[in-house]
Amino acid sequence: MDILDFFTFEAAGMSIDELETPVPVIDIDIVDRNLRRWQERCDAIGIANRPHIKTHKLAALARYQIALGARGITVQKLGEAEVMAEAGIDDLLLTFNIVGASKLRRLAALAKRVKMTVVADNSVVVRGLGEAGRQAGADIGVLVECDTGGERNGAQSPEEALALAREIDATPGIAYKGLMTYPAPGMRRRMADFLVKARDLIDAAGLKTEVISIGGTPDMWSDEGIDVGTEYRAGTYIYCDRAEMAAGACDWDDCAFTVLSTVVSVPTADRALIDAGSKTLTMDLLGLEGYGVVHALGDAPVYAVNEEHGYLDISKLADKPAVGDLVRITPNHVCPVSNLFDRVVFIRGDKVLGAVKVDARGMVQ
């Protein structure tokens, strides 16, 4: 199976230095390796792979993930689900509370076309999902979202998870399928304790927990508590970024995604200005310093950004970059960067394979 078979590229055949900047360039061989390596681990430990497409938002890559063995995909918003269903993906988990009449109608329409599983962590959402399931004419599977240490949303205790499971079971139009959590990085033991307790309580109440959905790229290579999960949602692992390196989940060689940028001014020996600012790199810090680094220049940091300007620290470089030079920036957090661009460019080494549309860009509704 060849990853290239999943793509139809636009504007192929250019070399990297003919591209207009700033633009994300993605090394397809690194993507391929990242995807295969993770699928192999999932197969080896016997956990279903359900990758989160919020990172890449590309139909081609979602289809390739499925072809490699993923059980289905994860999406965060209905707009992403609609795009992926249209692209032929037929097993989707949407890990966000769906609220509001208009959104519930969209969910019902999706549930008629593909296998949709959703989450709930409160009664208002459970009631709404029931209405959507009845509109769809078939039960929608629901996982109880659990807050296992991240202090985001989710049932706050195993007992609360049990109460929600019962409520789901008693609601026409939906079916209780299991538990879901986004485990806070480094808190897998606590996660496992919570989920086991919730599952056992729910078992004792006579309900079957078929799915325990866990996830997260930062801890994906850790074994601690992973056996509690029946499926794993990872997103960022496909491209990797500085934050995942800081978490120990990947290394430089695994970073497939860089932003190609042009040096437009070198006003002093200490700084160069590049054409990638916050509208390209975002201002996500995730505990890091600076807004990205140029690995090929000794990890020179982008120490400040305005909307269209990036400030590159060149003070430590013996060979200063010149106006017109291209640099490739590894971003802190790749997911929101990918979401800024209508198109990204795939490369193989220095050869441009071509551009593809970011199918689900901006689908926050």
Place this chain on the structure above:
Amino acid sequence: MDILDFFTFEAAGMSIDELETPVPVIDIDIVDRNLRRWQERCDAIGIANRPHIKTHKLAALARYQIALGARGITVQKLGEAEVMAEAGIDDLLLTFNIVGASKLRRLAALAKRVKMTVVADNSVVVRGLGEAGRQAGADIGVLVECDTGGERNGAQSPEEALALAREIDATPGIAYKGLMTYPAPGMRRRMADFLVKARDLIDAAGLKTEVISIGGTPDMWSDEGIDVGTEYRAGTYIYCDRAEMAAGACDWDDCAFTVLSTVVSVPTADRALIDAGSKTLTMDLLGLEGYGVVHALGDAPVYAVNEEHGYLDISKLADKPAVGDLVRITPNHVCPVSNLFDRVVFIRGDKVLGAVKVDARGMVQ
């Protein structure tokens, strides 16, 4: 003149609580007042108004700004210029060094259609602009970008500005027109000293400085040093945001742009989760705490964000929001938020006027 005459709305006639969230909602009457008030000040002090469209990126609003009396518009990237030229705007200042053969061809094509003025702060850019002007068959006006305290790019001294003015004057295809700076907030005196010295040196060399382009919303209401400018570029003033309030440039009543969001979970008495995260609000801090506030809820802060989740601090509220409630968030920095959405919605009070496409969204090239 009625601002409504400049718009053709999609999906009009809904009420706010029928909108799908998250979505930017913009109060058209506040926009109108912000635009008129600034145009009146420009007229009163005799400075040309050349608003920066990077904030709104809407052809309709650019045309309205011109109709109210703006001299032309400012853009930051060629993609923005192309969209605005297509929309009939015929006098554009592009305040970013243009580098690279492909971009210079695009500039030449634009210069054939509309009056393009550009900037340069180094010899490589000057040479490139000369080629573009010769391709266009007519001189392109060039302003020397000056670094008057912001420590970004630009000529580092009035003497360097003079050298660049001479170089521009000696280059076929381009014409020296004047000076441009983005003054660092609070540094207008230093800006004025730099620009006056540069202008006098250039005068003495026999070159005429027709334009001195200054700008910035933070200091737009300050008189200090403003008389040095012949034209003013302000962008954010059209919508305003938390950062501009912190700078003293506006107040709550001037904030036209909020993000309508839905409460999707209230897991504890201290926090509510909303459907607007970093892919909606960005993580721009600009020295502020949190990622936006809900003014109607006692300025309750969005104290954390994930990509699609916002964490609202409700600990101080006597009446806690419920799942399904709508909240409106005033963002820290409105410009990159506007740039995340394909469409924004205009409102008048509680009435939805309709959606419009963000014409130049994502035009970073």
